Amino acid sequence: MARYKDYVAAQSLEEAYALNQKKSAVIVAGNMWLRMCGLNRQMAIDLCRLGLDGIEETQDAFVIGSMTALRALETDAALNAAFGGAFAAALAPIVGTQFRNTATVGGSVYARFGFSDVSALLLALDAQVVCFKRGAVPLSLYQKEPWDRDIITHIRIPKGQRAAVCSVRTSATDIAALVCAAARSQAGMRMVLGARPARAMIVADALAPESGADVFEAIAARTPFGSNLRASEAYRRKVAPVLMARCAQACREVTA
Ligand SMILES: Cc1cc2nc3c(=O)[nH]c(=O)nc-3n(C[C@H](O)[C@H](O)[C@H](O)COP(=O)(O)OP(=O)(O)OC[C@H]3O[C@@H](n4cnc5c(N)ncnc54)[C@H](O)[C@@H]3O)c2cc1C
Known part of the structure; x- marks a missing residue:
């Protein structure tokens, strides 16, 4: 549970920014992650009055x-x-x-x-x-x-891009064991892998839209993966080319 001593609904971005320069303060958005972090902070700064939703x-x-x-x-x-x-x-x-x-x-x-x-x-x-x-x-x-x-x-x-996402989850609503996202623009296709389990990274840029299995396997071979309780490094490396192929196929099919 998070504990905040003071709560401020900022009236302007300037105010929110100034208050947030103190290490004892924290910006609170939906509080969905923060509330689980066991934080103990002096001040919660709420952005809800700043018209930032839409x-x-x-x-x-x-x-x-x-x-x-x-x-x-x-x-x-x-x-x-x-x-x-x-x-x-x-x-x-x-x-x-x-x-x-x-x-x-x-x-x-x-x-x-x-x-x-x-x-x-x-x-x-x-x-x-x-x-x-x-x-x-x-x-x-x-x-x-x-x-x-x-x-x-x-x-x-x-705008002007086609996109697709595939993920693998051990069970529905769990955190993903692997995420693949692709976007196709005039520059070619960009491929991203996330939940490797590390921050999402661009693993290929400007790929030819018709790239096939050999290309995705080569990308997976050079991408850093790790193991955690959701999947092993070897599993992620094996599954990644399949997700990339599915995303590439979906990008070829959908209309922008
Ligand atoms: C149980 C659980 C399961 C989840 N599963 C997934 C999942 O499967 N896939 C997925 O993608 N995500 C998942 N998430 C993450 C979730 O989607 C949200 O990204 C996360 O909970 C952040 O929630 P929030 O927007 O309420 O931000 P908060 O909890 O309010 O804030 C999160 C952080 O962002 C900072 N912050 C918030 N807004 C701003 C801003 N405008 N400027 C600067 N700093 C800001 C806060 O200070 C804090 O450090 C999960 C989260 C939880 C708790």
Whole structure:
């Protein structure tokens, strides 16, 4: 259980950022991860009054507020139509509907969980993380960095891509033993593997869309995997080419 002595619903991003510079403070989004961490902090900073929830479609991108619930991404018709239903497929296996109604995209991206389905898909889609102070940072960079004290305001996803996600779970709603996400754009196909069990990483970029089993096996052979209680390194290496082939096939089939 997490304990916070003071609770502040920030009235502006400036206020939230200033308060968050103290190590005794913490940003609280849906509190779905934090509440399990046994944290004992002086101050919880809530972003709920800052209008950061919502999905906006512009001419060339989807701009998603960091406080947007995972369930909103899963069910958003325009977002799913644009990316071949990849958000519905990626997010539906996460815990349960009530959980996804509260967990947020900002909390998921900030935390950089090694098991994250959310980060794997966003990484494949070449998303940008828009931070209050730093501005827009490619997720491919943000994902590798240590936790900082900036505030994510939005996630920006460029349009014009086809995407697909596959995961393997020991049982439904469990954390994935392996996640694969692919996105196909004019530049070629980008392939991401997550739950290796480590932070999702781009394992191939600008692949030819018609790449076959030999290519995916070569990628799996050079990708770092590990073992944990959900799967062994050998299992992950064996299954990865199958997931990549399924994602590639789905990217070839769905329409952008
Ligand atoms: C039991 C359980 C199972 C899960 N299974 C999966 C799974 O299978 N797949 C998957 O992808 N995910 C899974 N998750 C992760 C989940 O989807 C959320 O990513 C996670 O719970 C974060 O929740 P939250 O949005 O409520 O963030 P919080 O718990 O409120 O915050 C998480 C972290 O992000 C920081 N933070 C939040 N918002 C911001 C912001 N805007 N700017 C800067 N920092 C911020 C907080 O300070 C905190 O450090 C699971 C989580 C739990 C608890």
